[in-house]
Amino acid sequence: MSKRKKYSYRKRVSFAGTYPRSYSKRRKLGKPIVYFILLCALAFLLHEGYKRAVSYAYAADSMTIKDIEVAGCKNVTGTEIKELLPFKIGDNLLKIDLSQSETEIMKVKPELKDISISRRWQKVRVKLYERTPEAFVMYGKELYGIDFDNKPFPLRGFMSGMKIPAIVYNTYAERAALLDFIKKFKPVSEDFLDNISEIKFSNSGDIVLTAHDGTVIFWGDERPEYMQHKFEKFKKIYVDAAARYKHLEYIDMTLYGLGRAVVKPQQQSQN
Numbered sequence: 001m002s003k004r005k006k007y008s009y010r011k012r013v014s015f016a017g018t019y020p021r022s023y024s025k026r027r028k029l030g031k032p033i034v035y036f037i038l039l040c041a042l043a044f045l046l047h048e049g050y051k052r053a054v055s056y057a058y059a060a061d062s063m064t065i066k067d068i069e070v071a072g073c074k075n076v077t078g079t080e081i082k083e084l085l086p087f088k089i090g091d092n093l094l095k096i097d098l099s100q101s102e103t104e105i106m107k108v109k110p111e112l113k114d115i116s117i118s119r120r121w122q123k124v125r126v127k128l129y130e131r132t133p134e135a136f137v138m139y140g141k142e143l144y145g146i147d148f149d150n151k152p153f154p155l156r157g158f159m160s161g162m163k164i165p166a167i168v169y170n171t172y173a174e175r176a177a178l179l180d181f182i183k184k185f186k187p188v189s190e191d192f193l194d195n196i197s198e199i200k201f202s203n204s205g206d207i208v209l210t211a212h213d214g215t216v217i218f219w220g221d222e223r224p225e226y227m228q229h230k231f232e233k234f235k236k237i238y239v240d241a242a243a244r245y246k247h248l249e250y251i252d253m254t255l256y257g258l259g260r261a262v263v264k265p266q267q268q269s270q271n
Helices: 002-016 021-059 078-084 098-108 157-161 172-185 224-244
Strands: 067-071 112-120 123-130 135-139 142-146 152-154 196-201 207-211 216-220 248-252 262-265
Touching: 067 078, 078 098, 078 123, 098 112, 135 172, 172 196, 172 224, 224 248, 224 262
Parallel strands: 067 123, 216 248
Antiparallel strands: 112 123, 135 142, 142 152, 196 207, 207 216, 248 262
16 A cells, blocks of 8 residues: 555656656747847847937037137147138037048148047147158258158248258158258257258268358268267367368368368468
8 A cells, every 4th residue: 555655656746847848849949039039129228228318419518519729839820720620619529520630630731740639528629749840851942841750841930940951862762861860960969960051962972061151071971880979079170170270161071980081171262
């Protein structure tokens, strides 16, 4: 009698814990579908919320440009920059394309090395980085400035009165090489470049400098490893020659490597 009851109990337990295979499969497939539906609903709600937030931001008075600030002006004026901006006071802050605005202004303002436009609270801030000329060049029929980026640009404000040399060249490569010489020569020459009116290549390919008083300096080899020592020797020769002679025709440093320098005073005219 007890054995029969035990067997009957086991059968009931086994029957209660067993489900048909078709039901188990439907249950497994149902969960991903429910998750997918929930994700779609969530995505829809987020999309609609984003659209409403954007619409509200576009319409909000707090997103209106109420001021345009231009900083970093030295020679370029804030007024001319504001006239080039594709947006104005009253426009929406979120609708303006800052990157495109920077690109367009750089195209028409080569005197700018860089420009940065950013959003502020109810304001747009424009930061200018102007170029500084390291030399003068003839660009067409106009005198331009040029910096170490080898970028010619119109002279603005005080630039035309700067004490910098003009470079004379025939090719783009020559211009780049002369600028490279100035870049290396400037740190070792103190303020001597203030005395130089022109720098060019000779027919033999040597660097030639002309001072404001007409003295020609045949510099010769421009290798940077000798620049400091060579200039120190030249400076002593130049100071000594200027004290001895009223006018100098040239100082030739092309034989510096052999320990020689040639000084030629200017011949005085006989009356």
